Amino acid sequence: MALALARAGYGVAAIDLPSSAMEMDELRKIAEAEGFSDLILPLEGDITHEYECNNLVKSAAEYFGRIHGLINNAARGMQDISAVLVGQRKKFYEVTPTDWVGVLNTNVNGPFLMARAITPYLLTQGWGRIVNIVTSFNTMQAVGFSPYGPSKAALEAATSIWSKDLAETGVTVNALLPGRAANTRMIPSKEITDRATLVQPEEMGPPVIWLMSEASNNITGKRFIAHKWEPPNSSELNYQSLASAGFQV
Numbered sequence: 001m002a003l004a005l006a007r008a009g010y011g012v013a014a015i016d017l018p019s020s021a022m023e024m025d026e027l028r029k030i031a032e033a034e035g036f037s038d039l040i041l042p043l044e045g046d047i048t049h050e051y052e053c054n055n056l057v058k059s060a061a062e063y064f065g066r067i068h069g070l071i072n073n074a075a076r077g078m079q080d081i082s083a084v085l086v087g088q089r090k091k092f093y094e095v096t097p098t099d100w101v102g103v104l105n106t107n108v109n110g111p112f113l114m115a116r117a118i119t120p121y122l123l124t125q126g127w128g129r130i131v132n133i134v135t136s137f138n139t140m141q142a143v144g145f146s147p148y149g150p151s152k153a154a155l156e157a158a159t160s161i162w163s164k165d166l167a168e169t170g171v172t173v174n175a176l177l178p179g180r181a182a183n184t185r186m187i188p189s190k191e192i193t194d195r196a197t198l199v200q201p202e203e204m205g206p207p208v209i210w211l212m213s214e215a216s217n218n219i220t221g222k223r224f225i226a227h228k229w230e231p232p233n234s235s236e237l238n239y240q241s242l243a244s245a246g247f248q249v
Contacts, residue, residue: 001071002027004205005212006039013041013060013067015074047074047110050117057117069129069212070118072111072155076103078148079185089144100147107151108158115162119171128171129212132159134223135177156223163221172220174211178204179227199227206231 002014016024024042031040041063045052061067081090081099115130122128134156140149156175163173178199181192192198207229210216215231 001073001201001204001208002040003030004202004209006031006036007034008209009039010209010212011039011041011064013043013056013063015043015045015047015056017046018044047114048105050113053110053113053117057114057121061121066125067118067121068125068127069122069131070114071131071133071208071212072114073133074106074110075133075151076106076148077185078145081148091144092146095146103147103151104154107148108154111155112158115173119166122171123166123169126170129216130162130171130173131208131211132156132173132175133177134159134175136179159223160221167220172211172216172218174216174220175223176204176207176211177223177225179225203227203229 002012005012014024014027021044024044027040028037028042031037041060043056043059045056047053047056057067078089081095081103111132118128118130122130132155135149135152139145140153140156142149159173159175166173181198184201203226207224207226210231211219211224
């Protein structure tokens with residue numbers, strides 16, 4: 001998503017933990033090779049801490065001169081919750097409180113803290129975008145997917161509530177999801193060896209560009225499925241056109 005936005009001309013502050021320095025370096029090298037390194041601002045930070053969220057937003061705004069949107073993509077998945085037996089996941093009562101709190105902190109509290117930090121900037125300029133990366137309803141309710149499922153359900157609910165809180169301000173809040181299992185580190189290679197069967201990261205690019213643009217003005221409180229994405233006709237934005245774009249009620 002960071003590369004897709006930068007290729008479209010957006011300045012992007014890409015935030016990750018210090019432990020992901022190798023992945024961040026890969027992003028930086030691609031940007032340099034393609035000639036848009038000035039549009040990528042790599043930042044290290046932990047979104048589970050309020051002061052870091054405030055500093056990250058401030059750094060991005062100062063570097064680019066302004067700031068228009070937030071994509072809440074940081075998450076901990078079930079790969080962090082070890083299985084009791086091979087091929088089986090822990091029951092909810094077997095998950096440690098530390099793991100439960102850790103996933104909720106990253107998947108729910110982190111997006112809240114980032115949204116809380118950036119929203120004053122967006123309200124001041126009367127325009128902005130918040131996009132929360134969620135998951136399929138089936139995954140939210142899948143056997144053995146606690147606490148990941150509940151955390152994404154909470155973020156989905158937050159998306160709807162935040163959009164109502166920001167109604168008529170020019171700031172929209174929407175949800176975006178891959179639509180099926182995605183080719184990310186959340187799906188270990190030992191679980192799915194044929195990565196071509198997964199939703200590829202590039203499929204998230206077109207819908208996120210649209211959601212961060214003026215083309216999506218007044219579209220808020222909705223969820224979009226990247227795997228089914230087709231750009232809706234901006235002159236005929238109705239239920240039918242949104243449905244064809246992967247929108248779900």
